[in-house]
Amino acid sequence: MAEPRFSILTPTYDTPADVLAAMLESVRKQRFGDWELCLVDDCSPDPEVVRTLERAAAGDPRIRLQRREANGGIVAASNDALAMARGEFVALLDHDDELHPDALAHVDEALLREPRADYVYTDEDKIDRDGHHSGPFFKPDWSPERMRTQMYTCHLSVLRRSLVEEVGGFDPAFEGAQDWDLVLKVTERARAVAHVPRVLYHWRMLETSTASGEVAKPWAYEAGKRAVQAHCERIGLQAESERDVADFGVYHLRPRLREQPLVSIVIPTAGGRREVRFEDTVLVSHCVRSIVERSSYPNYEIVCVLDASAPPEVAGELEAIAGERLRLVPYDRPFNFSEKINAGAAASQGEHLVLLNDDVEVATPDWLERMAMYSSLDGIGAVGAKLVLQDGRLQHAGVRFEKGLPGHPFHGYRGDYRAYGNAVCVAQNCLAVTAACLMSRRELFEQVGGLDPAFPVNYNDADYCLKLHRLGQRSVYDPDLLMVHFESSSRSSEVEDWEKRLLQERWLPLTAVDPYSNPNLRHEMPRPTSPFAWRRRRLRLRRRRAKGQLV
């Protein structure tokens, strides 16, 4: 028999008969036929399981069965299934779950579109014993930073077999989180990763499965923490993995920096005042005081780009607060945020630059460590923070693009809002983050020419991050880095039409569909219109095929 395109790996153990039959049927019903199913029974005590598996293997030559002599656990059984596999790719299917009939067909299409992909994953939902579907999880495209704080790709995962074997298959050291560990190892070496934004895997909620909640497999989440830690050490990310106290599927990274390079914090300011917590305050003084009083990072300088029109006492006040850390750069031209940032960056010396608005207050003491942790990693261009308004509501949790224009999802929601798929409380990649608080390596900032003065007020940050994106540098949102933003205190938040046009002219079609969102979501809320839209698309395709426009 020739090598099949896909080997489906399914270890079985004491699977309920109806659920096992449904799993087997979902594989047999695949529209794409070039597959083999590698079943390994891990010594199930129930003889009905073996009988069902034997019947299935006897009825279809593509179904192959192996029985273990002794129970070895999920990792040993998965490795046995991997050893049986002959396919170019391996697809991981749990014994109590189901595949959508089009699952392999769509994965194959994705691989034809992106032949370099070594890992493909799809969207998924949950299914109960009676076959009722719920909780669809519409995922973003490949987001390496999210993968370190949430095993979001989960099911269906399809990996190039040669690469799986190269990394040593399933590691028994991470039993319970062996899939996460494997995907991390494979994606460290993968040339490309593809995502199919369709629900093609149905994860069964049984009392014994992880889909039903933490109590089912508490050790799996500890194994997950260790898998992330090992991954951080392999790639040189100076961080320690921690579990979330509220949600068992969420993890956090705490910085553990070995070096503390100089960081330059660039703050453009006109020395404006406003009421902060019911007190009349000079914003930049408040900002600098919060940096000096709260930051735990020792090696930083503050570069204030001060308008000539600023009240004369502001400079003295800043010097009194920041002392020798302060560098003042005078600015006497009409307001242009980009120019002011570029002037401040030119006058600074740090290896990393922080672009900071003067109406921001530091809330997280290790904010600079957190930013440096990400910024020091190859492939990361910009790091952004979680910003909240004075009353605690969300202001920024990463930027999302719709029709070429950037927006702040969940703006105005309560500060502890976790969002669909925990999107606000896991680290993740975005096309852009706000320059109200943004860190970049100096070399990258200079390589892309800093912020573009063609955007004097709005969108300079989006444009900057997109320039980095074009260089292959990712932007990261860190939810554990909290800042208070007294938003648009000095300038109007209105965006002019010409600014929108300029950004769209530059960056469409790249920003037409945000890769870090999902076509089935709008503002991160499940969009119930999508199934209709999907059907319409399929109908259109069928009509075009019927007319002979498509082969």
Added chain:
Amino acid sequence: MTGGDREELLREIERRDAEIARLRDLLLAKEAELGEALGRLREMEDVFRAMMGIAARVPGAMRVTAGGLRRLGSRRRERNGG
């Protein structure tokens, strides 16, 4: 002003400062509570808007379904020679 009056005045200012700080803290707490409520309201508004979007599509979806059913029915009748 005598020394005693001055001390009394300073004590009074101190008392008032402490009261202002207490009231400001109260205001901050109330502002955070209000923020929480406004945030929840914002979420609910978004969900409501999404639901209204679905509701607006129901008549259209029903028309499409009814049309489909009619077509199916007429085809069946044709097949049955009716």
